[in-house]
Amino acid sequence: MANTNRGVVYEGPGEVRVEDLDFPELVLHEQNERKLNHGAILKTIATNICGSDQHMVRGRTTAPAGLTLGHEITGEVIEVGSDVEFIKKGDICSVPFNIACGRCRNCKERHTGVCENVNPARAGAAYGYVDMGGWHGGQAEYVTVPYADWNLLKIPADRDTVMAKMRDLTMLSDIFPTGYHGAYTAGVTTGSTVYVAGAGPVGLACATSCFLLGAAVVIVGDMNAERLRQARSFGCETIDLSQHADLADQLEQILGVPEVDASVDCVGFEARGHGPESGGERPATVLNSLMDITRAAGRLGIPGLYVTGDPGGVDENARIGQLGIRIGLGWAKSHVITTGQCPVMRYNRQLMMAILHDRVQIARNVNATVIPLDRAPEGYEEFDKGAARKYVIDPHGLVGAAS
Template identity: 85%
Template sequence: MADTNRGVVYVEPGRVSVEDMPYPTLVLEEQNNRRLQHGAILKVLATNICGSDQHMVRGRTTAPAGLTLGHEITGEVIETGEDVEFIKVGDIVSVPFNIACGRCRNCKEGHTGVCENVNPARAGAAYGYVDMGGWHGGQARYVVVPYADWNLLKIPADRDTVMAKLLDLAMLSDIFPTGYHGAYTAGVTTGSTVYVAGAGPVGLACATACFLLGAAVVIVGDMNKDRLAQASSFGCEIVDLSAHGNLAEEIEHVLGMPEVDAAVDCVGFEARGHGPEGSTTEQPATVLNSLMDATRAAGRVGIPGLYVTGDPGAADEKAKEGTLGIRIGLGWAKSHVFTTGQCPVMRYNRQLMMAILHDRVQIARNVNALVIPLDQAPHGYEEFDRGAAHKYVLDPHGELAGARF
């Protein structure tokens, strides 16, 4: 008999609950009984709360009630479809949050964040996320994954090693590749000076990636003093944007010049203004405009921060449809290069996994990972929403006691 399943469900703005739910099968009733002969069922070993989840839980998207949340998944394969050839039962795997078929033009070109075949509404799909294909989320005890041979990254180490490093490895499904993608597409390299907007988990992961790529100086800006302290703990320079409204001046205090080589937006559409007055009001274009101002001519700007086409809680009518007051003329005049959109996780996750397994990076420590039981997920969401300086990792089966950072 199959084990029971439980998962985190979005109820209404500001509220999630942990509920019993059906054990997953390789036949998807919600998709006209589609048979995933290429799929796998995972026992979830670790699954994280993401800032993108918080946008939904705050009511800032059109997410439907009853949606099972969670797109950051690390698990053990317990069943495979008959067409799965290379992934085996017992493998411990990281699941990219992008759901991809591996067959369409975009997948073949490496753009797995905008797969053409896994979401009938538009290109791109993810687990447990609004408008992303209706796939069940992974903040649960068990989850089903399609196209297993393509999507799953097998972790090539013995079980004891994997479990000891599981907190670090749990960051491979989203935030570490996403932060790396932001830094890489911003052109961060040996000797770069970088400004990272946002000291939440993705911003901290991005700052970690900047150092891994060879940056000389990484400056992190935020309004949350605890999160800024976390950034400072592993060598970042910090700017408290609730106290300082002029970012260029603060960068000059650090570098002796008011511009950086590269900048990364790890905040997204719920940005607030800078300085004592602006920090109390939502100004969704603030970060993008400040990055154009603070990045040198011919510099690059990475934008992994989330921007949406539907925001019911936006401050004005235009922002509700994703129309923001961006100073594109400034970016054009400075010949900036912008990279937006979902991170194509597969482009980076294997390399970052090797850096973790061979102790080249301590990502769980840098993002201040905190393990909590699955049933405490509502408390984790509440604390994260209050600005706690943690990356919350849910432990559905109580197997993370030996994980360390």
């Protein structure tokens, strides 16, 4: 078995490097030598760069230097702990970005994004992420996954089929379920009109999910012309928010009414003001605009990331995640608002079947772009500049070979 490992490490604001790492173990030294007999070690087949990673790399969180990045992981099991019963060596599995024990109250109620037992500091954990329990990131050649029987989703197809669809299947670890969660909790269904804020990978995954759920019209708003073109490429209507400050007016031009049935925030706390005179970052802009343009008794899904600590926040309130939200408007319109991490296991098996049986082309819609591990810093740089791509890191060259 291999005994070397390399991965992507956050060195400080704006700087990531590929470095030599310790080979994974079935123990977590960062949590008082926690034994992981229930875990497995995976050879990473595909691992993706996420917008949530980018928040850390920009210095917009309290992430420490030296953190191995990466929470979107698909891999092959090469070792299992003594307590693992059902996952076997050679299984190719999708890894939910939420780390969960499967045993606490929240896990049993399917709230796996806020497991009570995997992070000593607070509920909820993730791989390679700030304040999420010290679990090592998966943008590496090899990675440890705890509670393997619970966390790992075995892909039930022959190896050739799995590898041929890997560019799609790798989206199951985060952005496809996260986008779907935003759409589903916003109540998107047959004939819905939907507004999706943000045309980054999660926004595009959400728009894809809206169509999968039967939406009649999906409208995506962003300030990036290239990303808006990508949204239009699979049937979305688009609004260029760098040119238009009045979102309701733009919706009325498309729909005939200035509101939608459902809306989803796929932007998060680095939101910017709308229009040519927007004046820079305004972290509550998206939340307030969605309450404005969503019909009374409608729903808002908010998978976009909001944090409790933002060193780069525009003011003292923003630096602790305290935003000027028009909750009175949402209350008056009887809105239902769903926030928080996506509980990936609530959706990943169904979405996997949609991929395996050709019901959805998520890789095409998010413009999945495969790069080798050594090009990861370049991928981060291009993504930060607004590239309309979802970067898939291929540590062993297996995805590129299958393509």
